[in-house]
Amino acid sequence: MGSGDTDYPIMKDCEKILKILKVKYQTSIVSAHRTPKRMFNFAETAEKNGFGVIVAGAGGAAHLAGMVASLTTLPVIGVPIESKKLKGLDSLLSVNQMPRGVVVATVAINGAFNAGILAASIISNFDAKVKSNLERWRRLQTQSIKKKPK
Numbered sequence: 001m002g003s004g005d006t007d008y009p010i011m012k013d014c015e016k017i018l019k020i021l022k023v024k025y026q027t028s029i030v031s032a033h034r035t036p037k038r039m040f041n042f043a044e045t046a047e048k049n050g051f052g053v054i055v056a057g058a059g060g061a062a063h064l065a066g067m068v069a070s071l072t073t074l075p076v077i078g079v080p081i082e083s084k085k086l087k088g089l090d091s092l093l094s095v096n097q098m099p100r101g102v103v104v105a106t107v108a109i110n111g112a113f114n115a116g117i118l119a120a121s122i123i124s125n126f127d128a129k130v131k132s133n134l135e136r137w138r139r140l141q142t143q144s145i146k147k148k149p150k
């Protein structure tokens with residue numbers, strides 16, 4: 001995620017679902033603007049270091065996800081973090097409006113939980129345990145929906 005104080009409280013939601021689905025993860029601050037060399041190094045070595053998916057959360061002029069995507073062929077999921085002045089519309093467009101040929105799969109503003117689900121879904125293509133965890137979680141979610149309001 002980026003270096004803003006707003007980022008981790010939101011990205012914790014991603015950690016939450018990854019824990020539930022038992023997907024191994026690492027959380028780091030990799031600021032596109034303030035630590036560009038760290039970002040470059042992280043993205044370039046991510047595949048070699050065993051990452052299967054990268055979830056990148058940033059807000060405002062949110063270049064992190066797009067720049068990471070430009071440096072790796074791993075799937076990159078962008079989480080636009082809500083900003084104060086424009087309520088995250090700036091973040092959403094920065095993350096989502098990628099040029100043809102470099103892709104960021106973008107979730108909703110503050111959609112870190114769904115980013116975790118999507119990451120798990122990608123991992124489940126080559127990890128049977130994660131697949132069954134995800135299927136079970138989806139079943140439980142369906143069962144938890146009431147037929148009528150109370």
Ligand code: RP5
Nearest residue numbers: 002003004031032033058059
């Ligand atoms: C903050 O600026 C946001 O939270 C966002 O993640 C950040 C982007 O700046 P860098 O971390 O790339 O410096 O407002």
